[in-house]
Amino acid sequence: MINGIPTLEDLGEVSGKRVFVRTDFNVPLDGEADDDGDDRRITDDFRIRAALPTIEWLTERGASVVCASHLGRPKGEPNPQYSMDPVRARLAELAPGVELLENLRFDPGETGNSDEFTAQLTDGIDLYVNDAFGASHRAHASIVGPPKTVPSAMGRLLEKEVDVLLGLRNQPKRPFVAVLGGAKISDKLGVVEALLDVVDSLVIGGAMCFTFFAAQGKRIGDSLFEPDQVDTCAKILAANAGKIHLPDDLVGLDANGQFATWGAQVPDGGKGFDIGPGSAAAFTDVIMDARMVFWNGPMGMFEDDRFANGTKTVAQAMADTKAFTVVGGGDSAAALAQFRLDDEVDHVSTGGGASLELLENGDLPGLAALRGAPNA
Ligand SMILES: Nc1ncnc2c1ncn2[C@@H]1O[C@H](COP(=O)(O)OP(=O)(O)O)[C@@H](O)[C@H]1O
Numbered sequence: 523m524i525n526g527i528p529t530l531e532d533l534g535e536v537s538g539k540r541v542f543v544r545t546d547f548n549v550p551l552d553g554e555a556d557d558d559g560d561d562r563r564i565t566d567d568f569r570i571r572a573a574l575p576t577i578e579w580l581t582e583r584g585a586s587v588v589c590a591s592h593l594g595r596p597k598g599e600p601n602p603q604y605s606m607d608p609v610r611a612r613l614a615e616l617a618p619g620v621e622l623l624e625n626l627r628f629d630p631g632e633t634g635n636s637d638e639f640t641a642q643l644t645d646g647i648d649l650y651v652n653d654a655f656g657a658s659h660r661a662h663a664s665i666v667g668p669p670k671t672v673p674s675a676m677g678r679l680l681e682k683e684v685d686v687l688l689g690l691r692n693q694p695k696r697p698f699v700a701v702l703g704g705a706k707i708s709d710k711l712g713v714v715e716a717l718l719d720v721v722d723s724l725v726i727g728g729a730m731c732f733t734f735f736a737a738q739g740k741r742i743g744d745s746l747f748e749p750d751q752v753d754t755c756a757k758i759l760a761a762n763a764g765k766i767h768l769p770d771d772l773v774g775l776d777a778n779g780q781f782a783t784w785g786a787q788v789p790d791g792g793k794g795f796d797i798g799p800g801s802a803a804a805f806t807d808v809i810m811d812a813r814m815v816f817w818n819g820p821m822g823m824f825e826d827d828r829f830a831n832g833t834k835t836v837a838q839a840m841a842d843t844k845a846f847t848v849v850g851g852g853d854s855a856a857a858l859a860q861f862r863l864d865d866e867v868d869h870v871s872t873g874g875g876a877s878l879e880l881l882e883n884g885d886l887p888g889l890a891a892l893r894g895a896p897n898a
């Protein structure tokens with residue numbers, strides 16, 4: 523038992539038992555599935571491999587394991603583009619004899635958190651394990667439903683993620699620096715205020731910086747920004763001026779589509795796609811001086827080589843610093859892997875939204891549900 527949450531050891535005898543394991547197998551795919559066939563391929567199986575310690579712990583002790591996950595965001599009905607087939611094939615290579623149900627979000631009861639869907643999932647099930655850290659910020663049926671009636675536990679991955687991220691939040695080594703970027707601006711702005719209570723410095727790059735620039739009255743051209751959030755950013759800046767580091771140079775495409783380097787303003791018709799070399803160097807200094815760093819969200823559109831430099835420089839600083847380093851989020855983890863630096867940081871989290879919400883609140887709906895399990 524860890525903080526009132528049962529672990530695998532608290533399940534008792536698992537031999538001969540049927541165990542439902544909620545995993546987050548929401549992996550990146552390329553290719554298409556349609557009437558002509560399915561040529562989808564998994565581009566990164568990190569989330570599948572991350573669940574293996576739990577699956578193996580159970581199968582080695584004679585349990586029969588049924589895994590289930592969502593994949594993408596289908597709209598509550600079956601859709602071949604989101605079927606679990608490619609995941610099932612990969613799982614069969616990594617863990618023979620393990621069942622995998624079809625995409626949980628093919629039923630509206632999953633995101634609707636319906637009791638009927640939970641009852642369907644737990645029918646014939648003896649034990650429930652949540653190892654889906656990346657989805658544990660969602661109060662969906664398969665995350666919060668089974669522990670109401672079935673003896674439950676957190677899996678090894680969930681245990682590790684919670685241990686590392688709550689360690690950052692509750693025993694920060696200072697200076698503690700958060701680096702935020704990416705494109706899910708409105709999702710993440712909600713977390714910025716809470717993070718500022720916890721960290722000593724907040725470094726902002728990616729598309730997120732443009733909403734802050736707009737709040738400072740700077741020109742941002744046609745760069746991605748959220749008009750509704752400008753007032754929020756102005757308030758955040760006014761209250762935390764000394765803590766926030768924004769880029770002071772940028773690169774992007776000018777009104778003629780030509781590669782351009784600017785100061786912290788984007789001329790009319792231009793689009794900023796990465797932080798500039800001066801900002802990348804300044805951000806590196808902040809990361810090198812830290813004793814703990816949490817990074818979520820690429821510094822630019824790194825999928826395009828012309829705009830990968832900021833993300834690559836920050837990734838290299840994460841690898842080089844003596845600080846304890848944690849990276850969360852699908853795209854940030856993919857960027858690290860692309861630069862072959864994923865082994866150089868202390869922890870790569872399988873959850874982006876989940877890691878931010880855990881840092882913000884110190885808890886997640888999936889963890890609270892486990893604390894209420896019959897065996898807790
Ligand atoms: N300046 C920018 N303009 C447009 N897109 C950007 C910019 N900076 C980063 N991005 C995009 O943000 C995406 C990742 O954002 P996000 O999903 O928030 O990160 P994560 O998955 O790590 O949480 C990447 O696909 C990247 O191309």
Ligand SMILES: O=C(OP(=O)(O)O)[C@H](O)COP(=O)(O)O
Pocket residue numbers: 546548594595656657660851852872873874875876
């Ligand atoms: O990929 C996920 O989240 P992430 O992109 O925040 O890491 C999880 O599988 C949750 O998926 P969702 O954001 O569709 O609920």
